[in-house]
Amino acid sequence: MSPAWQQIADGVHVWRYPVLDVNVTAVSGDDATLVVDTLSTPAQARRLRHALAELEPRRLVLVNTHAHFDHCFGNATLAGADTEIWAHDATRRRLAERPGRVVAEAAARHAGDDPELADLATVTLLAPNRTVHEHAVLDLGGRRVQLRYAGRGHSDGDLAVRVPDAGVLVLGDLLEVDAPPQFGDAYPVSWPATLGRLLDDATGPVVPGHGGVVDVGYARRQRDELAELADRIAAGHAAGAPVERVAAAGPFDLPTRREAVARGYAELAG
Numbered sequence: 001m002s003p004a005w006q007q008i009a010d011g012v013h014v015w016r017y018p019v020l021d022v023n024v025t026a027v028s029g030d031d032a033t034l035v036v037d038t039l040s041t042p043a044q045a046r047r048l049r050h051a052l053a054e055l056e057p058r059r060l061v062l063v064n065t066h067a068h069f070d071h072c073f074g075n076a077t078l079a080g081a082d083t084e085i086w087a088h089d090a091t092r093r094r095l096a097e098r099p100g101r102v103v104a105e106a107a108a109r110h111a112g113d114d115p116e117l118a119d120l121a122t123v124t125l126l127a128p129n130r131t132v133h134e135h136a137v138l139d140l141g142g143r144r145v146q147l148r149y150a151g152r153g154h155s156d157g158d159l160a161v162r163v164p165d166a167g168v169l170v171l172g173d174l175l176e177v178d179a180p181p182q183f184g185d186a187y188p189v190s191w192p193a194t195l196g197r198l199l200d201d202a203t204g205p206v207v208p209g210h211g212g213v214v215d216v217g218y219a220r221r222q223r224d225e226l227a228e229l230a231d232r233i234a235a236g237h238a239a240g241a242p243v244e245r246v247a248a249a250g251p252f253d254l255p256t257r258r259e260a261v262a263r264g265y266a267e268l269a270g
């Protein structure tokens with residue numbers, strides 16, 4: 001069963017898809033409808049396209065917040081020949097240069113996570129065709145949205161979307177709600193400052209990559225938890241402490257901390 005759109009501001013709607021609890025955000029303009037993230041499979045993306053019809057969309061413009069499968073594998077289903085698909089340079093590079101490997105890796109790791117993901121290996125991956133280095137502004141007709149890269153965090157190419165006239169900030173997996181942050185491809189030492197820069201001028205609803213929409217206060221508290229973890233990682237690394245000892249205490253659950261500390265040590269080792 002398809003979820004309902006949640007209106008979080010004038011002309012800004014969130015579709016919270018139950019498999020992996022992943023969010024799609026739609027921003028409506030007079031000429032174009034921005035769709036942030038495209039889900040994991042053609043079947044899910046077809047369901048999304050069907051749901052988008054309720055919003056009476058204009059020309060679709062797609063954004064991938066980062067290169068993980070649950071945010072970009074629906075691209076080929078939603079995009080037509082002329083559809084703009086925006087992402088950070090690093091995200092486009094990963095998806096354009098090694099699409100077969102990206103699909104195979106995602107299938108190997110996640111095809112068993114849910115019956116809907118069983119045929120992940122057959123996905124045709126359409127890479128982004130518009131890139132952002134640090135900042136871009138898109139005119140949707142009567143409203144502008146900002147695409148912003150603020151540094152490494154959950155991945156090396158996390159793109160945030162800001163809708164200034166609505167006060168909305170869409171953060172992809174730089175923010176996680178109802179589940180811990182995911183560190184598998186992360187830069188745990190850089191992450192809190194990256195998130196902090198994006199939250200500096202935030203006021204209204206904040207959309208995480210997964211889980212419920214929250215306010216800026218929630219996002220700042222998660223930034224603080226990420227900062228505490230980063231401090232522990234830096235201190236442990238400086239002292240030559242083993243990963244397991246550093247991961248024994250701190251925010252989030254133990255498996256999450258273990259992965260974060262290992263990734264953080266690799267980040268600090270360059």
Ligand SMILES: [Zn+2]
Pocket residue numbers: 066068154173182209
């Ligand atoms: Zn992710």
